[in-house]
Amino acid sequence: xxxxxxxxxxxxxxxxxxxxxxxxxxxxxxxxxxxxxxxxxxxxxxxxxxxxxxxxxxxxxxxxxxxxxxxxxxxxxxxxxxxxxxxxxxxxxxxxxxxxxxxxxxxxxxxxxxxxxxxxxxxxxxxxxxxxxxxxxxxxxxxxxxxxxxxxxxxxxxxxxxxxxxxxxxxxxxxxxxxxxxxxxxxxxxxxxxxxxxxxxxxxxxxxxxxxxxxxxxxxxxxxxxxxxxxxxxxxxxxxxxxxxxxxxxxxxxxxxxxxxxxxxxxxxxxxxxxxxxxxxxxxxxxxxxxxxxxxxxxxxxxxxxxx
Numbered sequence: 001x002x003x004x005x006x007x008x009x010x011x012x013x014x015x016x017x018x019x020x021x022x023x024x025x026x027x028x029x030x031x032x033x034x035x036x037x038x039x040x041x042x043x044x045x046x047x048x049x050x051x052x053x054x055x056x057x058x059x060x061x062x063x064x065x066x067x068x069x070x071x072x073x074x075x076x077x078x079x080x081x082x083x084x085x086x087x088x089x090x091x092x093x094x095x096x097x098x099x100x101x102x103x104x105x106x107x108x109x110x111x112x113x114x115x116x117x118x119x120x121x122x123x124x125x126x127x128x129x130x131x132x133x134x135x136x137x138x139x140x141x142x143x144x145x146x147x148x149x150x151x152x153x154x155x156x157x158x159x160x161x162x163x164x165x166x167x168x169x170x171x172x173x174x175x176x177x178x179x180x181x182x183x184x185x186x187x188x189x190x191x192x193x194x195x196x197x198x199x200x201x202x203x204x205x206x207x208x209x210x211x212x213x214x215x216x217x218x219x220x221x222x223x224x225x226x227x228x229x230x231x232x233x234x235x236x237x238x239x240x241x242x243x244x245x246x247x248x249x250x251x252x253x254x255x256x257x258x259x260x261x262x263x264x265x266x267x268x269x270x271x272x273x274x275x276x277x278x279x280x281x282x283x284x285x286x287x288x289x290x291x292x293x294x295x296x297x298x299x300x301x302x303x304x305x306x307x308x
Contacts (some may be wrong), residue, residue: 014299016247023122034150046061127141166223174188180273183280187212190210211285212285244276246265
């Protein structure tokens with residue numbers, strides 16, 4: 001694990017164990033990546049604009065849509081659409097499909113902007129970009145295309161960042177909780193031989209974590225969901241997992257779990273991760289009480305051990 005991701009994962013787990021919101025860490029990463037992208041993109045806009053003598057929008061299409069310098073995902077962003085959306089639209093993410101869809105999207109965007117300008121009449125926006133003493137002016141059409149591209153890029157960064165947070169944190173979080181309760185390694189696993197997957201619909205999905213006693217193995221699942229995301233809990237129920245660890249749970253989720261006899265932990269509740277003790281007791285898994293006086297130091301040692 002690289003140093004940047006290790007630091008981020010460590011801080012998120014600390015906040016989850018402390019019953020605090022982790023999203024500020026992910027949001028900071030999103031802002032940093034987006035601002036870095038903006039700076040690089042504006043540099044490219046300056047270079048592209050300076051190379052073109054035409055006052056039409058052909059310069060943007062030539063340099064950002066039809067250019068071979070960019071990969072298909074970047075071309076899609078430049079055209080105001082992301083690759084994932086194109087894949088969902090056409091059931092394909094091949095280079096040819098993405099580029100063709102990007103060209104169509106760009107033409108539709110330009111047409112929409114022209115119609116908007118015609119309707120608004122006196123609308124006027126101008127972007128002035130200056131770098132190393134070189135300055136270019138973007139008219140209304142150009143400005144709106146650039147703004148739209150940046151908006152799509154931020155949305156893509158945001159979606160990817162939160163998805164990556166879940167994948168990076170779920171396993172280490174469960175390992176951390178087990179180690180805080182001094183659960184023996186024989187009583188949990190991230191990968192069970194001959195298993196490790198749960199059927200859901202027409203596909204199989206890897207189970208996040210397993211708890212084991214002397215006679216039985218229990219499927220565990222972690223979702224860093226908010227109260228506005230009940231689908232994650234619904235999917236968990238459909239996969240017939242036994243233990244659910246979440247950042248937040250709605251009252252509906254809790255009622256569902258109770259009626260089904262499902263074990264659950266809400267990290268942002270008053271008891272937080274400490275309610276995991278009740279699950280260990282009910283599943284007959286040996287453990288020790290968490291030493292709250294040494295929680296911070298023990299947590300640091302555990303995270304250094306597992307995040308290598």
